[in-house]
Amino acid sequence: MNSMRIVYASLLGLVLLFNSCHENTKGNSTKQSKTDQKKPVKVATFKGQQVTGVSVSSEGKVFANFPRWRTGVANAVVVLDSLGNPTPYPSKQWNTWEVGQPITDSVFVGIQSVVAHHNKLYVLDTRNALWKGVMDAPRIFVFNLTSNTLEDMYTLSADSYKQNSYINDLRIDPSDQYIYMTDSNESALVVYNIKERSSKRVLDNHFSTQATLKELDFNGTKWGNPVHSDGIALNTKNNRLYYHSLTGYDLYSVSTSLLQSGTEEAIANDVRKEAVTGAPDGMIFDAHQNLYLANLEKGSIDILKPNDAIATFYTGNEVRWADTFSIYNDDLYYTNSRINEVQGAINNMEFSIYKIPLP
Secondary structure, three states: OHHHHHHHHHHHHHHHHHHHHHHHHHHHHHHHHHHHHOOOEEEEEEEOOOOOEEEEOOOOOEEEEOOOOOOOOOOOEEEEOOOOOEEEOOOOHHHOOOOOOOOOOOOOOOEEEEEEEOOEEEEEEOOOHHHOOOOOOOEEEEEEOOOOEEEEEEEOOHHHOOOOOOEEEEEEOOOOOEEEEEEOOOOEEEEEEOOOOEEEEEOOOOHHHOOOOOEEEEOOEEEEOOOOEEEEEEEOOOOEEEEEEOOOOEEEEEEHHHHHHOOHHHHHHHOEEEEEOOOOOOEEEOOOOOEEEEEOOOOEEEEEOOOOOEEEEEEOOOOOOEEEEEEEOOEEEEEEOOHHHOOOOOOOOEEEEEEEEOO
């Protein structure tokens, strides 16, 4: 009887051991599956059209923009359908301007960024086509996403930009009363006061807005073009604006309350060096204060965590100069503008938008 109990116990142990191993195998399989799900998914591809900006509205509409760095730009701003097919936004008429034509307040000249915010689409027009200088005051067109009509237009004050300015990207303050922008060609930040309908230039030629490198290194291939304050991200938890030159490794921040009402001296004194990172373009905070940054030279997307640790979020062939980020439904959307790869005509090149689940 005792021997039978011993045999039974041994068999039971083997069964439990087998089940345990089986469960562990299932667990590893599930973990691997989750890892597979973290790979980027292509949202859209554009042949011969170099996309830089992307933004997803609260309703899930995906908007993209194409800068006028060359002739042959089919559309400056588009909205994508569920298959990634583009439609000119808000209409074809807004997208028909060509170099040499008259400039009006109802055409896109040189769009560098689009941001969907509170059922509105903010379209940043550099008014600097072909890098030949500002042709008209840079401005932000504001479209109502319900009616798809122009709701407002914010024109920068004459003293807040320069002839060679390239107003690059923007973030809207949660109060909806201020907009923060970077000038990547003439180093500075620009603050627009929506209530007063005026703008001011701050940290002009300040060390924190200036490029510190003359070139970037892509696996031994040099890309030489100093670019000043470019990437921008707003931390709504600590009310600080984070910004970064494109050709540089230093991330800085400054208080938004001082940007709004502080003196130039107070703003400069508040500038804080936050981290040393890779050279980025796209930057964005998630709801947990993780800062996602492109790492252009490494072809990756990195995360700066609230504890100041930096980790690689994703690296692979799907990341080729991540230019702009947007977050929707726990997915990080980004554009591949492939700026370092462009050697001449881009007719046969493909530029894309991807999305990847947040961790």
